[in-house]
Amino acid sequence: MDISKIITGVPMDPQSRQPMYLQIAWIIGEKIRGLILTSGTKLPPERELAALFRVSRTTAINAYRYLEQQGLVVTRVGSGTYVAELSTGTAEEGSAVPWMQLMTPFPRLPLSTVLRELLDIDFSGGSISLAAGMPDPDLYPVELLQRIMSGVDNSINPVDLGHIATEGYGPLRRLVARLLVDRDIESTGENVMITAGSQQGLYLLSKALLEPGDYVVVESPTFIGAHQVFSAAGARILGLPTGRSYFSMLEDYLVRYRPKLLYLIPTYHNPTGRVMSEAERRELLRLAARHRLVVVEDDPYSSLYYGEKPPASLKALDTYGGVVYLSTYSKVLFPGLRTGYVVANPALINRMALEKQFIDLHSNNLAQWLLCRFLASGALDEHLTLVRSEYKKRRDALSKALRRYCGTDLSFELPGGGFFIWCRLNRLFSSSRLLHQATGEGVSFVPGEAFYVHPPEGEKELRLCFATHAEKPLQEGTRRLARALAGIKRTGKDQDTIVNQPVKPLI
Numbered sequence: 001m002d003i004s005k006i007i008t009g010v011p012m013d014p015q016s017r018q019p020m021y022l023q024i025a026w027i028i029g030e031k032i033r034g035l036i037l038t039s040g041t042k043l044p045p046e047r048e049l050a051a052l053f054r055v056s057r058t059t060a061i062n063a064y065r066y067l068e069q070q071g072l073v074v075t076r077v078g079s080g081t082y083v084a085e086l087s088t089g090t091a092e093e094g095s096a097v098p099w100m101q102l103m104t105p106f107p108r109l110p111l112s113t114v115l116r117e118l119l120d121i122d123f124s125g126g127s128i129s130l131a132a133g134m135p136d137p138d139l140y141p142v143e144l145l146q147r148i149m150s151g152v153d154n155s156i157n158p159v160d161l162g163h164i165a166t167e168g169y170g171p172l173r174r175l176v177a178r179l180l181v182d183r184d185i186e187s188t189g190e191n192v193m194i195t196a197g198s199q200q201g202l203y204l205l206s207k208a209l210l211e212p213g214d215y216v217v218v219e220s221p222t223f224i225g226a227h228q229v230f231s232a233a234g235a236r237i238l239g240l241p242t243g244r245s246y247f248s249m250l251e252d253y254l255v256r257y258r259p260k261l262l263y264l265i266p267t268y269h270n271p272t273g274r275v276m277s278e279a280e281r282r283e284l285l286r287l288a289a290r291h292r293l294v295v296v297e298d299d300p301y302s303s304l305y306y307g308e309k310p311p312a313s314l315k316a317l318d319t320y321g322g323v324v325y326l327s328t329y330s331k332v333l334f335p336g337l338r339t340g341y342v343v344a345n346p347a348l349i350n351r352m353a354l355e356k357q358f359i360d361l362h363s364n365n366l367a368q369w370l371l372c373r374f375l376a377s378g379a380l381d382e383h384l385t386l387v388r389s390e391y392k393k394r395r396d397a398l399s400k401a402l403r404r405y406c407g408t409d410l411s412f413e414l415p416g417g418g419f420f421i422w423c424r425l426n427r428l429f430s431s432s433r434l435l436h437q438a439t440g441e442g443v444s445f446v447p448g449e450a451f452y453v454h455p456p457e458g459e460k461e462l463r464l465c466f467a468t469h470a471e472k473p474l475q476e477g478t479r480r481l482a483r484a485l486a487g488i489k490r491t492g493k494d495q496d497t498i499v500n501q502p503v504k505p506l507i
């Protein structure tokens with residue numbers, strides 16, 4: 001059987017927003033599901049597949065990897081890639097249930113695997129990842145936590161280990177509300193709901209507020225996880241570019257589409273590091289109040305400032321009651337705590353709690369108890385002082401190294417806080433192409449288009465995280481990035497050969 005004829009009959013669309021590897025995976029997957037390619041059929045080797053579709057070998061590898069994750073193919077080491085046994089359930093050996101056919105359609109999000117890949121970084125291989133927005137494990141307050149935990153025997157109330165309110169552990173909710181006074185946010189425990197990270201807060205909000213077809217406005221670029229949650233809820237996403245036309249475009253969207261909500265990261269934005277000025281915040285709130293718009297303020301980074309404090313949050317300035325505030329301990333403490341919170345009108349909190357009941361009844365008690373003890377001890381302030389000073393040094397080290405080694409190839413503005421330096425690539429090739437070359441040199445980052453509503457917008461931008469590594473690895477990572485830039489320039493092809501080919505970050 002000439003498999004090449006079977007799998008190459010369907011045309012590829014290089015202009016599509018869907019990455020080439022997903023397009024290839026989809027073509028092959030359809031043939032497998034339609035039983036045109038039957039179980040046990042040997043598929044072309046990666047090199048051959050790449051040649052058949054005129055793509056890079058990495059794209060071919062990613063297509064097979066994706067099909068393998070879907071349970072449609074299996075790789076036999078030293079032998080090749082084969083169509084998997086569908087009817088016996090490839091994910092669960094020995095099962096007679098056709099799992100792949102039973103599952104509901106998954107929203108076709110071109111970047112749906114990016115977040116998971118970012119979390120899957122192998123730090124051990126000598127590669128330096130500037131990709132994931134993670135704090136440095138060496139800075140986690142382990143000793144303090146151990147001290148609290150060693151007192152567990154005589155201080156934990158067994159009642160706290162049973163079921164608790166879906167909205168969260170009462171003492172923690174009240175304490176969070178009290179600590180928010182420092183950010184000029186007025187709230188009581190009733191307004192606060194504890195979530196399994198801000199990501200869950202965003203998901204619960206989307207369940208409570210969005211129906212398929214609703215419009216949602218997000219900044220473009222924005223946090224990938226938010227964009228994905230809103231898209232998965234079936235919302236139509238309107239991108240708001242940063243810059244001068246911001247307010248006129250927003251007003252236009254409000255009038256034309258009547259969006260259900262506006263999602264913003266006003267302080268040390270992910271990925272750009274930008275801070276909205278107080279004047280912009282006030283103008284935005286005036287506009288939002290006029291249109292009775294729900295504004296979702298996502299604020300994981302505002303305590304991580306490295307100079308002046310940022311302006312008051314939108315929530316603190318809100319006088320019309322339309323701002324929903326989300327924050328998390330993932331960035332200031334550690335992401336594995338999976339604890340964040342939402343501050344909103346009690347009616348919305350109540351509805352979100354009903355949604356949360358469907359998925360986990362309530363967040364983990366031990367994490368909430370531990371965090372409550374940690375916050376009550378006053379240790380957060382001390383910890384923040386330490387990490388602010390450390391991250392400031394790292395931000396400065398990375399920016400200095402970028403200026404020194406990457407010179408005019410990259411331009412950027414120094415962020416006043418947060419985790420990221422957002423760079424513009426002053427070359428004809430894209431940041432995805434640079435990422436290909438950079439992974440070969442042992443350094444990675446997130447290419448800009450991952451954050452945009454309409455890729456290939458952002459193809460000349462990239463996000464570098466300075467929080468995860470100390471100054472020396474940051475300098476070494478920048479030297480590797482410079483080698484990658486030099487490598488591309490040396491080829492004499494200072495331009496992408498495959499136009500618009502988005503690439504999944506290999507981290």
Ligand SMILES: Cc1ncc(COP(=O)(O)O)c(C=O)c1O
Binds near residue numbers: 300340
């Ligand atoms: C802007 C923003 N919101 C939310 C999150 C998710 O945080 P959590 O770990 O609390 O789910 C992140 C993490 O990268 C983020 O940058």
